[in-house]
Amino acid sequence: MKIEQIYTGCLAQGAYYITSRGEAAIIDPLRETKPYTDRLDKDGVALKYIFETHFHADFVSGHLDLSRKTGAPVVYGPNANPDFDFISAEDNQVFPVGDIKIKVLHTPGHTMESTSYLLIDENGKEHALFSGDTLFIGDVGRPDLAQKAASMTQDQLAATLYHSLRTKIMTLPDDVIVYPAHGAGSACGKNMSKETVSTIGEQKANNYALRANMTEAEFIKEVTDGLLPPPSYFGANVAMNKSGIDSFEKVLHNGLRAIHANEFEAVAEETGALILDTRKSGDFAKGYIPQSVNIGISGDFAPWVGALIGDVKQPIVLVTDPGLEEETVTRLARVGFDHVIGHLKGGFEAWQQAGFETETVNRITAEDFANQVKIGESKVIDVRKPSEYEAEHVAEAYSRPLAAINDWIKDINPDEHFFLHCAGGYRSMMAASILQARGYHNFSEVDGGFNAIAKTSVPRTDFVCQSKVLQ
Structure with a gap:
């Protein structure tokens, strides 16, 4: 048995790749599928299941592309109803993968379809919990994101989460490893640890939301206190994860169109595209194309794009450091910004050499x-x-x-x-x-x-x- 956490820092997101005796399972995959198919090919294993813990709001999953490429079915827990073929798992249903088993634990509260997956090893021991956005290290999932879809208030969702944690998760052995979907920096919680792995025992001892004598009322108050408004793109990402999207390869192909400096401005104006400059802040300050918005690729790029641009259907043209075009389009696609028309060929230097107008920041x-x-x-x-x-x-x-x-x-x-x-x-x-x-x-x-x-x-x-x- 092998468990690999594939952690993406700019999204503070953890996907999981699990193999046992020639078979594999992947939990909460990111948009681009090549990292997973490369691992499958290298290990010589067949992907048996793609498990989703819930309809993600902060990123677009690669579940459909991965399913199309491998033939593996997508699995959701109870209450999920996407617009594509999937396995609707029942609470406590067991899925064999090689010599191990993955048990479904329906843990609603963050969303009503939220599900954790308990890995039972080849010896029948409860080994690890893939807790999605139900349980983080030092925190739990915010209960305000699914109010409209669930026709519930955040307090009602928080109460549901309270019982999920206490009846499904806190009853597990203390040595069960906890693998969450996110770490510090994610907007899906409010006080997550920088650590990305823990145990049930450590969380019962240190996580404020898992205090032994905590009442439901105390839990609701503490979990809902101080929640910031969710980023504006969250709803669009949920819809994309539920309904299906263009393949990542198509999005990448469109975004890698090279636009020459002498046509760049015209393309932006004709399409209503936003000029997104992803260079470092110091380089942007020294000179940029007028009307550009700077969000540096070297920081928390994708979440800030989502928070500041908001509309995932907004056409975008890119100004990047040469060689970073593909990475930029990829990171935009992870949060559903699929309408990248192209990028400035040769980067900002080409614009300067062409003698076009520039601005600076004081x-x-x-x-x-x-x-x-x-x-x-x-x-x-x-x-x-x-x-x-x-x-x-x-x-x-x-x-x-x-x-x-x-x-x-x-x-x-x-x-x-x-x-x-x-x-x-x-x-x-x-x-x-x-x-x-x-x-x-x-x-x-x-x-x-x-x-x-x-x-x-x-x-x-x-x-x-x-x-x-x-x-």
Whole structure:
């Protein structure tokens, strides 16, 4: 028996590849299927089942492409009703894979079809739990995402999750390994650990939501407290996972169309495409194509695309560092942005060499900020998450989270200069690009963000541990 966790950092997502005596199972595969088919070919095994823990909201699964290529059926737990052929598993149903068994544990609450899969090894021992979005390391799945589909309130879903955890998961042996679908950085929970593997015993001891004497009312209050609004693309991803989508190969083929600099702007205008520049923030600041939005491929790229662009049907043309075109299209497809028309051939350098118009961002150092800012007089906008701001921030700064920029941008006075920062410069450059695309130019963005500002003499509030802020 072999279990491999295939973890994708930019999505904080874990897929699982399991083999036993010539047969394999894959749980929650990502959009692109080649990593899985390569493993199957290398190991000389046949894929028997593709297990889905639920209809994912934060990424588009590769279950249908993988099923078409291998002939393996897609398995969902109870209450799932997708628009394609699948196996509707019953609670406690067992699926043999080689010498092992995978047992279905229906664990509703995050969504009503949410299902965990218990691996029973060749000796009949309960070995590992693939917990999907029901149980994370240090957290549990948020219960507010499926309210409309389930015709339930978040409190009702939370109560359902409470009983799933206590009757199906906390009763398992303490040494059962826990393999969740996500880790820190995912929007599917609020306080996940950076660890991606644990045990039932460790979670019972350390996970706030699994406290032994916790009442249902306490659970509901703690699990629902402090939930941020879900990213706008979540609903579209659920629909795509339920209904079926174009093959990944077709999406990749379209996105890899090379567009010459002299036709790039015309293509964008004719199609209504958004110009998405995925270069590093420092390179973008030095020069970019007017109206471009910067979301760097080197950070949490896909989730921020989903949060800021929102509409998965939005046509997109790309400006990337040469050689990163395929990776960029792939990462966009993972969150359902399938309408990439093409990319600028030769990257931004080709645009410059052609002599076309460019713009820059007024990026200053933290030392310059320290010399220029006047606390109580200057306007400072902090685009970090509320928990980061509450932990510590520049004195008198305004909290304006990047994810809510469409709500607060209208309140900006274009005639009043302001300073803009995040933690390190990644998010503030996204904000800067959006601001300038909408006509706001009277600001200075701080290179290095709060991390660099904290090393200067700029007055700040007292530091509070973020874990305490989240409690």
